Amino acid sequence: MQLSFLQPLFDRPGPWATVYFDPAQNDESGAQRRELSVREACRTLEEEGADATTTEAVRDALLRIGPAEDPAGRVVFAAGGEVVLSHRLSRPPQRQIACWAPLPRLTPLLELAGRDPVRLVAYIDRTGADFELRGAVGPRSAGQVEGERHPVHRTASADWSERHFQLKVENTWEHNAGEIAEALGAAYEESGADLVVLAGDPRERPAVREKLPEAVRRVTTETEHGGRAAGSASPALEEAVEQARQRHTRHRVEEALDRFRAGRVGTDRPTEAVEGIPALVEAAREHRIDTLLVRPDGPELDRETWVGARPDQVAARRSDARTLGESDPTTVRADDALLRAAAVTAADVLVLPAADEDGTDAADIPAGGLGALLRWTYDTTPA
Structure with missing residues (x-):
């Protein structure tokens, strides 16, 4: 999945309101549920610190979403008192997601609007x-x-x-x-x-x-x-x-995982793949991520990571972020930081099946749920 359509989210500072919204059924009870869902989403944003003008912009956008035009719902991203991007979902969210954070909440989008093979x-x-x-x-x-x-x-x-x-x-x-x-x-x-x-x-x-x-x-x-x-x-x-x-999707995942296994540190080849937050943020800083692998149920997706204003200012520790030239780094989820870095460097993103859907010995690959295939390699073998 290419994330170039998300570029408007990275051209301006946050914080960001993100809401994944299911408009429910097109009947009277559905209309009532939609209204309650809009209230709940806006209340969550207010409780998390969203400003009134941004919350109101989100409210207006959510009220315009209906099951006839968007049967699976939409995701709304807003900042600075306006909706910056609204994107149709191809699958309805199993639960409503609403959050106020320094970066847009992107990982659910990979599953709910992930591009099926054409x-x-x-x-x-x-x-x-x-x-x-x-x-x-x-x-x-x-x-x-x-x-x-x-x-x-x-x-x-x-x-x-x-x-x-x-x-x-x-x-x-x-x-x-x-x-x-x-x-x-x-x-x-x-x-x-x-x-x-x-x-x-x-x-x-x-x-x-x-x-x-x-x-x-x-x-x-x-x-x-x-x-x-x-x-x-x-x-x-x-x-x-x-x-x-299904065969095409399965083949693409299997091919990527085969490349990932063959290219990790510890093999007798130059490093072509990395996992673990420290190695991933280093690759993001150097614009070396070719394909970011994301397993949505991975335990490290919400690990604390530090970022600056630029997408390549990302670090595993606050002190590291300061050495990159950011005097006041912000703490964010690791997956949001890495997805932002991948998007602005035209990297691909591949969503892997959740562990309970995988049914193979690859369910724990990459470690923590995040990994990357690299654009160029470093030879780490002994001379």
């Missing part, structure tokens, strides 16, 4: 294909391609002229497969999709896949369900697309 579904027949992009905001068209329409149907005759006609049919199929593959490769690049699912004609699908660029073919899967014809959608197709999404 799926590019190609509905293929022998004359062309329709492309559909699926992500957090629902399916939308990603274009189409039409190939040659004649001839596309074989005959059953063994006559020489008919065999010649059948060869022309196969040539049309082959030509159209190339046209579809070229258009699909372009749609993949333009859309920023993470994976491709081919649905439709059982002969044309593998022909299209074979002609895709290697980079696209590596993230492409096929399903026998669904197709281009009207009414061909089915629960089986939806299940196949969901399974592709």
